[in-house]
Amino acid sequence: MEPVIRIRGLRTQFGDQVIHDNLDLDVRKAEILGIVGGSGTGKSVLLRTIIGLNHPTAGQIEVFGQDLAQANPAERLAVEQRWGVLFQDGALFSSLTVAQNIEVPMKEHLGMPARLRDEIAALKIAMVGLPPEAGSKYPSELSGGMRKRAGLARSLALDPDLIFLDEPTAGLDPIGAANFDQLIRRLADNLGLTVFMVTHDLDSLNAICDRIAVLAEKHVMVVGPMADMLRHEHPWLREYFHGPRARAAQRQEVG
Amino acid sequence: MADGWLKVGADGGDGLVLQAGGSWDARNVTRLDLQLRDIRPGQDLTVNLDQIERLDTAGAWLLFRTLKECRNLGGRADLAGLTPAIEAMLEQVAANDIPAEIEPPQTNALVAVVEHIGAGAVDVAMEAKQQIAFLGLLLETLARTIRHPSRLRLVPLVHHMEKVGFNALPIVGLISFLIGVVLAFQGATQLQRFGAEIFVVNLIAVSVLREIAILLTAIVVAGRSGSAFTAEIGSMVVNEEVDAMRTLGLDPMEVLVLPRVLALVITLPLLAFFADMMGLFGGMLMCWGALDISPALYLERLQGAISPWSFWVGIIKAPFFAFLIAMVGCLEGLRVTRSAESVGRQTTRSVVTGIFLVIVVDALFSIFFAAVGV
Numbered sequence: 001m002e003p004v005i006r007i008r009g010l011r012t013q014f015g016d017q018v019i020h021d022n023l024d025l026d027v028r029k030a031e032i033l034g035i036v037g038g039s040g041t042g043k044s045v046l047l048r049t050i051i052g053l054n055h056p057t058a059g060q061i062e063v064f065g066q067d068l069a070q071a072n073p074a075e076r077l078a079v080e081q082r083w084g085v086l087f088q089d090g091a092l093f094s095s096l097t098v099a100q101n102i103e104v105p106m107k108e109h110l111g112m113p114a115r116l117r118d119e120i121a122a123l124k125i126a127m128v129g130l131p132p133e134a135g136s137k138y139p140s141e142l143s144g145g146m147r148k149r150a151g152l153a154r155s156l157a158l159d160p161d162l163i164f165l166d167e168p169t170a171g172l173d174p175i176g177a178a179n180f181d182q183l184i185r186r187l188a189d190n191l192g193l194t195v196f197m198v199t200h201d202l203d204s205l206n207a208i209c210d211r212i213a214v215l216a217e218k219h220v221m222v223v224g225p226m227a228d229m230l231r232h233e234h235p236w237l238r239e240y241f242h243g244p245r246a247r248a249a250q251r252q253e254v255g
Numbered sequence: 256m257a258d259g260w261l262k263v264g265a266d267g268g269d270g271l272v273l274q275a276g277g278s279w280d281a282r283n284v285t286r287l288d289l290q291l292r293d294i295r296p297g298q299d300l301t302v303n304l305d306q307i308e309r310l311d312t313a314g315a316w317l318l319f320r321t322l323k324e325c326r327n328l329g330g331r332a333d334l335a336g337l338t339p340a341i342e343a344m345l346e347q348v349a350a351n352d353i354p355a356e357i358e359p360p361q362t363n364a365l366v367a368v369v370e371h372i373g374a375g376a377v378d379v380a381m382e383a384k385q386q387i388a389f390l391g392l393l394l395e396t397l398a399r400t401i402r403h404p405s406r407l408r409l410v411p412l413v414h415h416m417e418k419v420g421f422n423a424l425p426i427v428g429l430i431s432f433l434i435g436v437v438l439a440f441q442g443a444t445q446l447q448r449f450g451a452e453i454f455v456v457n458l459i460a461v462s463v464l465r466e467i468a469i470l471l472t473a474i475v476v477a478g479r480s481g482s483a484f485t486a487e488i489g490s491m492v493v494n495e496e497v498d499a500m501r502t503l504g505l506d507p508m509e510v511l512v513l514p515r516v517l518a519l520v521i522t523l524p525l526l527a528f529f530a531d532m533m534g535l536f537g538g539m540l541m542c543w544g545a546l547d548i549s550p551a552l553y554l555e556r557l558q559g560a561i562s563p564w565s566f567w568v569g570i571i572k573a574p575f576f577a578f579l580i581a582m583v584g585c586l587e588g589l590r591v592t593r594s595a596e597s598v599g600r601q602t603t604r605s606v607v608t609g610i611f612l613v614i615v616v617d618a619l620f621s622i623f624f625a626a627v628g629v
Contacts, residue, residue, distance in 0.1 A: 136358055191347075
């Protein structure tokens with residue numbers, strides 16, 4: 001089956017600093033892929049490069065079979081409407097209410113009438129588990145966890161096939177993080193979403209990721225399900241997946 | 256994939272038969288929504304879904320809403336051709352059918368206007384109160400520093416003097432020079448009508464020295480340095496640096512505010528002097544070029560036109576203006592709340608308040624100098 005995202009020979013560099021070199025990665029349809037790696041290995045840079053906020057120095061990125069570097073603006077827009085992005089702190093527009101934030105893409109790209117927009121925004125607010133009264137609140141009146149849920153609702157506004165999540169559980173308390181994990185899993189299952197998730201959260205990796213890709217030494221060193229990660233011999237992987245925090249996360253999973 | 260479509264069949268006595276097909280997704284719902292809203296509510300409905308190729312939450316919402324409204328009006332609504340995927344999607348939507356608030360509640364427009372005026376007035380009063388409190392705090396810090404001069408942060412002081420004083424020389428000089436040129440030219444065309452062009456020197460000398468040079472310098476500095484103080488201190492507040500300072504036993508008044516205030520109080524009189532010279536120089540060039548008043552004659556007239564007080568009246572005001580601009584700039588910076596948006600808002604406020612206070616105090620000085628007769 002055609003992968004949703006196909007990256008071949010990607011090279012990203014800022015000045016002399018090479019972030020990715022000869023990086024290959026496939027993201028399959030309807031899977032949740034977790035991206036891990038030490039600080040500064042370019043996980044977020046990879047996400048930003050795929051969605052077109054950074055320009056790669058070399059290499060090819062295809063999303064839904066479309067090479068974005070070659071695409072004309074109309075083709076690009078068509079692909080952009082099929083993905084949603086959740087930035088780290090939600091990146092909600094601060095001058096709009098939560099519901100208005102969710103309505104922005106519907107209004108801008110689809111020209112939906114206000115009544116239908118309001119109905120669908122309410123639906124998304126309920127889907128991400130926000131209370132109905134959150135719709136009329138401004139982002140500054142929300143807690144961090146609620147902002148992330150609202151950001152997720154906005155990224156789901158056009159019913160995308162693919163969503164990008166940048167550290168979705170960072171900064172949430174363990175209960176909030178676990179709820180958020182379950183929310184992502186449930187949405188992915190119910191809506192057939194493909195999820196590309198940058199995370200550091202071992203619990204998320206354990207609980208909801210179908211496959212994990214490890215960024216190290218400027219490329220994807222290994223990609224596969226959790227079981228493969230645990231068997232791998234590379235010292236960094238051993239430390240990451242067998243360290244004290246990893247053991248705690250796995251115990252929880254078993255128990 | 257085909258666009259979503261909906262065909263409305265005839266009512267064969269057994270209710271309306273709707274045939275839905277194609278892709279019922281977010282890209283198609285605008286059109287489908289219009290079609291569905293055209294159907295008169297309250298009839299019995301059968302919706303045939305067997306030709307739907309794709310259904311997302313937006314499309315599922317339309318189906319769900321149509322059925323719900325029909326049933327609410329006592330009609331019968333059935334679905335035919337359900338697949339497990341469609342059923343799951345409809346369940347998903349049904350489970351999340353919770354109306355949400357979209358906009359904050361609106362109040363009556365008249366009430367909103369009154370409320371706005373009231374809030375504005377209270378805000379002005381609160382700000383005035385904070386400014387007075389801050390003035391007290393600043394003077395107390397200043398007194399403490401005078402008693403223990405070793406507490407003064409010399410390096411930041413010099414750094415700020417360079418930034419607010421030395422680096423402002425080109426812009427302040429250019430503006431004053433041009434104002435000197437403009438005054439000479441405008442004054443000369445008016446005075447020529449009385450054959451009194453020579454008095455243009457008096458005009459330039461008195462207006463530049465007493466008012467224009469210092470006022471323009473203060474306004475430029477409020478825009479340039481007052482805003483910079485607010486933005487610098489404000490972004491430190493956003494970043495929790497100011498809180499961190501307090502927990503480390505550093506007094507932000509002493510570390511951040513005092514060096515900035517002193518730097519401006521020291522440099523603004525020097526800038527004003529520079530502006531005086533550039534203004535007179537601009538006037539001189541214009542008189543020479545356009546009015547044939549030679550520099551020698553210009554300087555001679557200048558000496559006759561002014562007394563030392565003309566000069567001092569301008570310079571004396573400088574430290575007061577500097578104090579106001581720096582105080583407002585720092586205070587607005589510290590009033591920033593922890594959002595990036597508020598840095599921008601307070602910076603605007605700092606410039607507006609700074610210029611406003613400068614002009615009010617300038618007016619008070621005019622009254623004072625008129626009363627004492629200089």
